[in-house]
Structure formats: C-alpha cells, structure tokens
Amino acid sequence: MKSFIILLLLSTIYCGTSFDKANKDNKNNSQLLQSAFIAQFSGRSQIGYNWNLPNDFPIPSVPRENPMSEEKVTLGRFLFYDKNLSQNQTQSCSSCHLQEFAFTDRKPFGIGSTAEVHPRNSQNLANVAYNTRLTWSNDKMTSLEIQARGPMFGTSPIELGLSNDDYLNRLKSDSRYRTLFQSAFGGGIENITEQNVRFALSSFQRSLISGKSKVDKYLNYGDKSALSSSAIRGLAVFNGETAECFHCHGGINYTNSMTHAGTVFEEVSYSSNGIISDTTYASLPDNKKGLYEVTLLQTDIGKFKPPSLRNIALTYPYMHDGSFTCTTASPSDIENCSTEALGKVIDHYASGGLSHKNKDPQIRAFTLTPQERTDLINFLKALTDDEFISNPKFSNPFQ
Ligand code: HEC
Numbered sequence: 419m420k421s422f423i424i425l426l427l428l429s430t431i432y433c434g435t436s437f438d439k440a441n442k443d444n445k446n447n448s449q450l451l452q453s454a455f456i457a458q459f460s461g462r463s464q465i466g467y468n469w470n471l472p473n474d475f476p477i478p479s480v481p482r483e484n485p486m487s488e489e490k491v492t493l494g495r496f497l498f499y500d501k502n503l504s505q506n507q508t509q510s511c512s513s514c515h516l517q518e519f520a521f522t523d524r525k526p527f528g529i530g531s532t533a534e535v536h537p538r539n540s541q542n543l544a545n546v547a548y549n550t551r552l553t554w555s556n557d558k559m560t561s562l563e564i565q566a567r568g569p570m571f572g573t574s575p576i577e578l579g580l581s582n583d584d585y586l587n588r589l590k591s592d593s594r595y596r597t598l599f600q601s602a603f604g605g606g607i608e609n610i611t612e613q614n615v616r617f618a619l620s621s622f623q624r625s626l627i628s629g630k631s632k633v634d635k636y637l638n639y640g641d642k643s644a645l646s647s648s649a650i651r652g653l654a655v656f657n658g659e660t661a662e663c664f665h666c667h668g669g670i671n672y673t674n675s676m677t678h679a680g681t682v683f684e685e686v687s688y689s690s691n692g693i694i695s696d697t698t699y700a701s702l703p704d705n706k707k708g709l710y711e712v713t714l715l716q717t718d719i720g721k722f723k724p725p726s727l728r729n730i731a732l733t734y735p736y737m738h739d740g741s742f743t744c745t746t747a748s749p750s751d752i753e754n755c756s757t758e759a760l761g762k763v764i765d766h767y768a769s770g771g772l773s774h775k776n777k778d779p780q781i782r783a784f785t786l787t788p789q790e791r792t793d794l795i796n797f798l799k800a801l802t803d804d805e806f807i808s809n810p811k812f813s814n815p816f817q
C-alpha cells in the first residue's frame with residue numbers, strides 16, 4: 419500500500435487546527451471547520467440541485483453548512499472571475515485557473531497579484547468536488563471552503579493578497595452583487611460576508627465536473643469507437659502491473675485520493691514518486707518539501723498528493739514543481755508538447771525514479787516497448803474532455 423495512508427473514520431477526529439497562514443483575517447468560520455468531517459451525512463443537502471453527473475459518477479460530498487444551489491453556483495462563478503477579489507484588483511482565481519487549460523495556468527509556478535512566485539504549480543480544478551484533501555501537500559485542507567482562505571488571505575506566498583474588507587465593500591457597492599447574494603443567501607447587504615464569498619466560490623468549484631472524455635465515452639457510454647486501438651492498448655498498460663499507474667491514479671478521477679457522498683472511510687494518500695533526490699531535498703527550503711512542511715516528519719519529505727490525470731494533455735508543465743514539460747515542441751502546440759512532456763513522465767517512472775529514501779516502493783524500474791509507451795501516451799491524451807473546457811457555464815461571466 420501507499421507509504422502514507424490514513425484511513426480516517428469521518429467525524430472521529432477533529433483537531434482544532436490553527437490555520438497559520440490563511441486564517442488571520444477570518445471571523446465566524448468555526449462552524450465550517452468541522453464540516454468536512456460530517457460530509458458523509460450531507461446527502462440531503464443535494465436536494466434541489468441538479469448535478470447533471472456523467473455516467474458512473476457518484477454524488478460528491480458537500481458540507482452540510484453549504485448545500486449546493488444553482489444560485490450559489492452562479493454567484494460563485496462571478497466571484498471566481500472577479501479581480502475585485504484581490505487587494506490590488508489585478509487578479510482573480512481565474513488568473514491562475516484558466517478554463518482552456520482545465521483550470522491550470524501553463525506556468526511552472528503560480529504567480530500572485532504582487533508578482534510573488536508560489537512554491538508550487540497551479541492545480542487543475544476538474545472534479546475538485548471529489549478531492550479528499552486540497553492542494554499538493556497540505557493535509558489540513560479538508561474542504562474547498564477552508565482552502566479558499568489560502569489564495570484569498572495567504573501571506574506566504576501572497577496570491578490575491580486580501581488584507582482588509584475593501585473587497586467586501588466593493589462587492590456591496592455593486593448592485594449586481596447585491597442581487598446575486600440575495601438570491602444565493604437571502605437577506606440583505608449583511609449577507610455579503612467573507613464566509614459567503616468562500617461558500618459561493620466552493621459551490622461553483624463543485625460544479626466543475628469533467629467526465630465526457632473519449633475514455634469516458636468508451637468506458638461508460640458504450641461508444642466503442644471513441645478510442646483508437648492504440649489508446650485502448652494504453653488503457654491496459656495504465657491498469658497493468660508493469661507500469662502500476664492505477665495504484666495511485668485509479669478510479670473515476672484518476673487519483674487514489676477521492677471521496678464522495680457515499681464514502682464511509684476516507685482515503686488520504688500522499689506519496690513520493692521519486693522526481694527529486696535526497697541530495698536535492700537537503701538543499702531545499704521547507705515549503706518545497708511536500709507534506710513535511712505541515713507535519714515536520716522526516717518520513718514526509720517529498721510526499722505529495724497524486725493528482726487527477728483528467729485533462730492531463732492540457733495541464734503541462736507537470737508535477738508540483740512544473741519540472742516536466744516539453745523542450746523540443748512549442749508550449750503552445752498542445753498536440754506535440756503534451757506528447758513530449760507525457761513521454762518524459764513515463765520515462766521517469768520507467769527509470770524507477772531518483773534516489774530518495776521516502777520514494778514509494780511502487781516506483782521501480784520497468785520496461786515498456788516503444789509501442790506500449792506510445793499507447794500509454796495516447797490513452798492519457800484521450801482523457802481530455804472538450805466539453806469541459808468549452809462549457810459556457812464554467813466560462814468568464816463578465817465577457
Ligand atoms: C497566484 C495563482 C493562484 C491564484 C490567484 C489562485 N490559485 Fe488556486 N492554486 C494555485 C496553486 C499554486 C495551487 C497549489 C497550492 C498548493 O499546493 O499549496 C492551487 C490550488 C488550488 C486548489 C486545490 C486543488 C486540488 O486539486 O487540490 C483549489 C481548490 C484552488 N486552488 C482554488 C482557488 C480559488 C477558489 C482561488 C480564488 C479565491 C484561487 N485558487 C486562486 C494558484 C492560484
């Protein structure tokens with residue numbers, strides 16, 4: 419099994435976590451901190467919202483305090499794309515999470531509103547509703563509602579850089595927002611609050627469901643012509659015991675760190691896939707060392723959450739440090755850049771990875787024929803969901 423797995427019985431553990439970087443500007447959030455742990459009882463909060471889920475997708479879990487509604491999703495979409503959500507009004511969430519790139523930004527590291535470089539790569543948001551933990555390696559990020567504080571208020575690094583209530587006053591003075599907040603939360607201007615901003619952002623992000631790729635059409639929609647014969651062989655390589663990809667990137671979201679409304683035991687998984695050696699880790703600051711930054715356990719150096727591989731052909735550069743990308747093809751040439759970058763990822767795994775004491779035992783050298791390597795690339799590229807990146811419901815509402 420994974421080198422670091424917690425099987426966490428929901429609702430048994432609640433560590434009154436202090437939210438070092440992100441909570442200093444927050445009030446009235448305490449009720450929410452517990453919400454991730456009661457998510458399993460939230461089935462009834464789904465009533466009244468049409469998820470329109472792809473075949474075979476379970477209903478996501480939703481905190482009881484923040485049930486889904488069309489109105490919140492609509493409000494959250496405006497907020498997600500609104501530069502008023504940064505202190506200097508230069509950035510919104512969408513500055514680093516672009517729909518055309520499956521909500522990543524095609525940069526090795528996120529760059530915040532004050533030009534500070536984030537220690538990690540901007541993550542894709544497809545099916546983020548199913549993630550057991552958010553971010554690459556912070557196991558305290560148990561819900562979208564909590565995670566949103568990071569980009570909004572975090573000071574190390576600064577992303578949106580909010581440091582006072584100016585952004586709320588900007589929203590309050592906009593009649594469109596007064597209407598949107600009233601539809602979403604009822605009441606008047608007093609409901610334009612920091613917590614409701616995060617709640618609406620979370621509802622919008624939960625609506626970002628991706629499950630109509632060619633692989634889905636082949637596996638779940640009975641469309642046997644959706645995949646090329648090469649991609650079909652690649653699916654077998656992916657799920658085979660030689661390459662072992664599925665152990666960490668399995669299930670409908672192509673990650674082993676997934677939860678949904680029916681989940682009883684939550685699997686939280688962090689592992690090292692051996693892209694950085696012990697020698698290099700020794701010279702890196704703590705914020706580049708994965709889960710270790712939070713737990714300070716030597717055994718957590720280099721451990722990260724296995725990301726979902728959905729839309730992977732669009733989300734290069736890869737890994738938490740954006741270190742796997744194309745160098746021969748042009749980055750704007752999706753077809754060739756993704757082929758080259760995914761080839762490098764596969765070659766990395768086939769090599770067995772670098773020397774690192776916490777490297778997962780499943781990362782060990784294997785051999786693929788050139789055909790199998792091409793087949794695996796073609797399978798990964800068939801995880802692109804064109805409907806997802808062109809869905810008008812997820813696009814910038816200000817345009
Ligand atoms: C400066 C670029 C930037 C901005 C602006 C930004 N993000 Fe992110 N986002 C990132 C980076 C980088 C990560 C990885 C964070 C980490 O590992 O610590 C991330 C991670 C996330 C995740 C975790 C995804 C997962 O799969 O675990 C979510 C959710 C998210 N961001 C939502 C938002 C929201 C909501 C906003 C606006 C309030 C926002 N982001 C603004 C760069 C950004």
Ligand code: HEC
Nearest residue numbers: 661662663666689691722723724725736737738767778780
């Ligand atoms: C032991 C678990 C494990 C196995 C097995 C594994 N991976 Fe990963 N994978 C990870 C982790 C963890 C990361 C993130 C590492 C990081 O950023 O430092 C990752 C990252 C990736 C990424 C980059 C994703 C992104 O959004 O940047 C790709 C692509 C990928 N893996 C493909 C594969 C393929 C293909 C295989 C099989 C050959 C495979 N993985 C096997 C754990 C695993």
